[in-house]
Amino acid sequence: MTTAAANTRPPRADSAHGHGLLGPRAEMVAAIASGVTYTGGMVSKYLLDTPGWLPASLFAATYLLGGFFTVRSAIDTVRRGRFEVDFLMLAAAAGAAAVGKWAEGSVLLFLFSLGHALEEYAMSRAQRSIAALGELTPRTALVRRGSDVEEIDIDELRIGDTVVVLPNSRLSADGVVVAGVSAVDESSVTGESMPVDKQPVADRQQALSGRGAVTEAHRVFAGTLNGSGALDVVVTARAEDSTLARVIAMVRDADTQKSPTQRFIDRFQLWYVPAVIAGVLAVIGVGMVAGSEPFAESFYRGMVVLVAASPCALAIATPSAVLAAVARAAQAGVLAKGGGPLESLGRVTSIAFDKTGTLTWGQPRVTDLVPVRESLRDRLITTVVAVESFSDHPLAAAITRDLAQQAPAGTENTATQVNSVTGRGVTALVDGRAVEIGNTTMFTELDSDGIPDDIAATVEHLHSLGRTTMIVRDGGVYLGVLGVMDTPRAEAAPVIAQLRALGIHDMVVLSGDNQRVADAVADGLGLDAAHGGLLPQDKVAMIGQLNARGGTAMVGDGVNDAPAMVNASVGIAMGAGGSAVALETADVALMTDDIGRLPFAVALSRATAAIIRQNLTVALLIVAALVPATLLGLPIGPAVFIHEGSTLLVVGNALRLLRFRRGQEHAGIAHENRPA
Known part of the structure; x- marks a missing residue:
């Protein structure tokens, strides 16, 4: 199976250069067509009395249809000086044809192309969950110009424009409310399950200049759904800089931060694929030197071993799980910047909290x-x-x-x-x-x-x-x-209890307030320790001490706590919605200031780590079982079915993360007793 979703690979040729007339379904259509020609070849050869050229032609057509996209991808990787799974599959199919095993080579290419097409279809489910967010923002906006209202393209919006938002319509831009009262469904951006009441900001000019107080009651986001009231919104970010646009871009680029496991797999493949080729040549050579079997049989056995040893499932095991988890997190208002932070969060044993605005209301x-x-x-x-x-x-x-x-x-x-x-x-x-x-x-x-x-x-x-x-x-x-x-926030104590249930055994508060205040918060919430009177450099030192005991996450606002967050294993920013600085600073961003999403993020990351372990175990066991079986005589047909089936099993297992739930944590913990 090709590893298009793996981080080491460029886009497949069909992605990079277009799919042709059939669009993105071209590979699936070609795979199905190759199955038709393969079936026709088998029927005409073994069940019907037909001329010999007919099954030969049908098998040749299977080679063409099943191998077209694989050849294009293999050429791209070989040009880069790499021999990957596509190359191994083509070599096996070519070898089968060379010894007259056209039917066996045909079934290999048919199943390989079908498996890859199904794999990409399955993987696209995770990608579509993110791409669908891009469809939420209207393409036009109603802008107030003096006493008139005109409709313009959202790309023409400028900071300071006043956008009119009609009842039950989607917002076209990030901004602050300057007129009107309504409830806005922000689940598409923040994951907030309940609509948020909006009201006008007290001073428009101060709000735009950053001097006025702008809370979640005043701030709105592009792509969210307005309720029954009309709103006037002053634009604070251009379309390409909206919170929704940044989230979509960052999730799409999430694979730039590879997980430690994926980096290991990448290094492993660098020597594994050449080792497989060398092993296949050895299998063929031993048969030739020993003279115990004809060359054709030794060559055929080598091709079967080549199929069995190809690391398809191994290559896709980690990136498929990471992509699904990142997509699921984004749906819940948690932005994880790729596999590295996601895997690191699943391994933390300690969490340090900033006090003001994180554990408390601020x-x-x-x-x-x-x-x-x-x-x-x-x-x-x-x-x-x-x-x-x-x-x-x-x-x-x-x-x-x-x-x-x-x-x-x-x-x-x-x-x-x-x-x-x-x-x-x-x-x-x-x-x-x-x-x-x-x-x-x-x-x-x-x-x-x-x-x-x-x-x-x-x-x-x-x-x-x-x-x-x-x-x-x-x-x-x-x-x-x-x-x-x-x-303290009403949800803080339940969050601490949930984190303990997840296995976080060391939780502390780091605060610039005096020690008595820090102690009072820690005692009230059940934290393990409190450290007060800390300057930024003191927080960094405390993070260093916690890191020495194991992985540590630092939860803060993404700005004032940036030094500590950078030095922690994982930096987690709260209230990142609308804040470019917080999105850029943190490894993981909670899009609202609801700390109740933190247990969900930790639980999801741990579930992702478990899925990755399961996938790697399945992939390695299949290879470990198939290679000896092929050496003992397992034919290419069953080997191909088992090999491709393991790849689809791995992808299907990873996609379970798209439906991840853990109690009620996916919705956060309701805000209660919040200061007016």
């Missing part, structure tokens, strides 16, 4: 509200909301968001003279009373008597839980303490 939340006594709770809430709603402190927005809804109705206060004290907190006047909200340093400096013991104990307790704390005092009266923290 947004602070008020986790604790501890009044000095319960009767002061409402006053504590209203005072904090009044001050923080006018503050520009980084935590002010989170505090206002989480506490405003808890404030008692009709008790709104107004803050004036709000002043931020760098490194300390904020001061203000509320209804003429002096209010201070800040850390222990602020109150140690303000209060000569020191912080009350109960307040200090609360602060210490919250610090031990990894909280950032703020003490609140109103008119000289201590009201209580706030605890703020970037909370």
